[in-house]
Every structure is written in structure tokens, then in C-alpha cells.
Amino acid sequence: MRKLFMNNNYAKIISCYAADTAGVCSALFELGGMTIVHDASGCNSTYATHDEPRWFNAESMVYISALTELDMVCGNDDKFIDDVVRSAVTLQPEFIALCNSPIPLMVGTDMRAVACSIEAQTNIPCFAVPTSGMEHYHVGAAKAWELLAERFLPEKAEKIIPQSVNILGATPLDFSINGNVESIVEFLKKSDYKVLASWAMNNTLEELSNSVNAEVNLVIANSGLPLAQYMYKKYNIPFVCGVPVGKSAANDLLEELAHVRQSKVNSYWSACRESCENAQCVIIGESVYSGTLAKALESELGVSCRIIDPLAGDKKLLTCGDKAVGQEKLIAGEFAQADLIVCDNMYLPIVPPGKKYIALPHEAFSGRCYHKARLNLIDKYIDWKSLICRK
Numbered sequence: 001m002r003k004l005f006m007n008n009n010y011a012k013i014i015s016c017y018a019a020d021t022a023g024v025c026s027a028l029f030e031l032g033g034m035t036i037v038h039d040a041s042g043c044n045s046t047y048a049t050h051d052e053p054r055w056f057n058a059e060s061m062v063y064i065s066a067l068t069e070l071d072m073v074c075g076n077d078d079k080f081i082d083d084v085v086r087s088a089v090t091l092q093p094e095f096i097a098l099c100n101s102p103i104p105l106m107v108g109t110d111m112r113a114v115a116c117s118i119e120a121q122t123n124i125p126c127f128a129v130p131t132s133g134m135e136h137y138h139v140g141a142a143k144a145w146e147l148l149a150e151r152f153l154p155e156k157a158e159k160i161i162p163q164s165v166n167i168l169g170a171t172p173l174d175f176s177i178n179g180n181v182e183s184i185v186e187f188l189k190k191s192d193y194k195v196l197a198s199w200a201m202n203n204t205l206e207e208l209s210n211s212v213n214a215e216v217n218l219v220i221a222n223s224g225l226p227l228a229q230y231m232y233k234k235y236n237i238p239f240v241c242g243v244p245v246g247k248s249a250a251n252d253l254l255e256e257l258a259h260v261r262q263s264k265v266n267s268y269w270s271a272c273r274e275s276c277e278n279a280q281c282v283i284i285g286e287s288v289y290s291g292t293l294a295k296a297l298e299s300e301l302g303v304s305c306r307i308i309d310p311l312a313g314d315k316k317l318l319t320c321g322d323k324a325v326g327q328e329k330l331i332a333g334e335f336a337q338a339d340l341i342v343c344d345n346m347y348l349p350i351v352p353p354g355k356k357y358i359a360l361p362h363e364a365f366s367g368r369c370y371h372k373a374r375l376n377l378i379d380k381y382i383d384w385k386s387l388i389c390r391k
Helices: 020-027 044-051 069-074 077-091 102-106 111-122 137-152 180-190 205-213 222-235 247-263 287-300 328-336 345-350
Strands: 034-038 061-064 096-100 126-129 164-168 194-199 216-219 239-241 281-284 305-308 340-343 356-359
Touching: 020 034, 020 044, 020 096, 020 137, 034 077, 077 096, 077 111, 096 102, 096 111, 096 137, 111 126, 126 137, 137 205, 137 222, 164 180, 164 222, 180 194, 194 205, 205 222, 216 222, 216 247, 222 239, 222 287, 239 247, 247 287, 281 287, 281 328, 287 305, 287 340, 328 345, 340 345, 345 356
Parallel strands: 034 061, 034 096, 096 126, 164 194, 164 216, 216 239, 281 305, 281 340, 340 356
Antiparallel strands: none
């Protein structure tokens, strides 16, 4: 049985979401750094072949430490440090990020001390992302971006650029490489916004440093929310949580961005829906995208929706009637009460026979299995009825 959620809740049938270590690797993939997961040899293949579609057309310095049982039992951290130092001297990355798998965490490997030792020997910025391999991907991505911001963003903004925006939370784990992120950028640009940075797709580390000059942040996934909160606290940049899915929701999101730019008050817009306890439609998945999708379906299809968040993200991203549920049995129970279910294809085995559903594959859940079936719904007129199937 594969672990789906914490507290000893297991899944017999459905898949599990990518782990926090995969989130770290995905968050830092394009930024010119070297990311090392302290884990056994061979474990990198799961991330490289299932969780990260960019491996097919891009290169990145993502490695496994090739941890052995003897190294672990004897506490041989010197081997790990020497391997990283030797590789870093050869490759000269912009930074070095280290993260734990479960075994070094269990034996108490001091990754921050290891990072300090590596930085002292290489003069390359090195930091340890506190992962366990047992939390969901958005946790790892969020921690990685926060540490990156602390190390590389300037202390103060030079000058706030009018009508400028950052996109926070962009990884292929939530937005597959089928034009989703590019469509969000295009949507903002044609609405007269200047996109300063996208954390962290299609940008370099140097380009991300310009983030502090933005007027507003657009959080498109809950992995970007801690970074948005950090930037609000340090640089007074307000944020809006939402994705421009469909035409009606996209237009509403533009109005919210304009309002937040003026008010400087943060907005959890994707969760700003009426109570939905008796909704006919259940949407399961990452909460920012799912909340915006609910807005689009309510406006364009005329159905009330409620969210099931299996990732246990920030509760502020849920509204009354939404639930954070990770147990397979409880998820199946929620499906049984719905008339329409919006889910990744790998949830279909627990969708009751005869139920109507819309299949929206999610890279962080089903990996590359349904890559060709992934949809780009950004700022488009959508014929929702054509997407509805019956099991």
C-alpha cells in the first residue's frame, strides 16, 4: 500500500502525490543551482522519470547522494560533503541546495551543518531545505523558495514598477509544460501588466531578484503562498490567490488584482465563494487552482462546487463546505455524495459507477501517465459540457 496522507492513513487503490523532495527539485530546476537529495542510489529515477517532465527537453543539476547503509550506520558525512564539494568545484552552480530523504532525517543528520561546511569549502551559497520525504510536494517547494528569497533577494526594493506583477507557485507539478504558465504570462501582459518574475519557470535566478520591485503578487498554487506572505512582510507587496481559468473567472481575477494593488490588502480570492456544503460538484486537487475552477464552473456551467484538498494546504484557501481530506475511504465517500466529480484520472477507480466526471490530469498525482491529456484552460472559453463523461 502506498502512503497518501499523514496519521497512518493509507491508500489501497489510488496513487499518492509527489513528495516534498520532488517539490524542492522542481522549484529550483531552472535556476542554475545544484540540488542534492541525500538518499540511496537509484531514487532519483522517480523524480526524473515521473515527477518532472522538463527532463525530456532540458538539463538541470539535480543529483542523489548515493547514500549507502554503511555510510548511514557509521555517520559518514564526510563522504557526502566531499562528493558535493568536488562536484560543485567542477560544475560551478549558482547555489547548492540540500534536502533530506527519510533515513538521514531519522538518524539525525545535521544538514544545516553540512551546508555550512560545503559553503565554507566552495564559497558557493549553500542551504539545507528541511524535508523529510514524507510530506507533499508543495511543502518542499514552498520551503525552497523561501530560503532562496532569504539568500538572494535584495534587502529593499529599488523602485516599485507601476502595474507590475510576479507569478508565484509555478512548477510543472501543478502546471504541466503544455503552455499553462506561458498562457498566464500572456494573459497578464495583454491586460497591461508587466510580469517581472515567475517563481520558478522560464526565469533565471538573476531575473527573480527583480521580484521585489513588483506592485502585486499573483499566487497560482499553494506552494507559492508562503513566499507571498514573506514578500508581503518584508517588501509590503500584497498578493492575490487565483488562476485565470476560463473567461469569466479570468476577468474577475483582473478586477481583484486592480483592487489589491490599490488597497494593499491581501486577497484569498480563489476561496472567496459562498458556502458550498450541499454542492452538486466535487473538485479534488490543489486548492488555489481548484477554487478558481469552482468559480468558473459556478459561473459558466451553473453548478455549485465544493473543494476536497488532499494536500492539507493553507486553510485560508478553503471556504465553508470545502474539506481537507487525504484518506482514500473518506474521499470515496465524498465522491458518492456528488453528482459531478472533477478529478485526476487516477481517482477514477474510486468514483462510483454511473457518476458524471471531468478528468483533469494533475502532474503531481499521476506523473507522466496522462501527460498528453492535460488541458490548458487559461483565459479560454470552455465548453464544459463537452468535457463531462459518465463512468
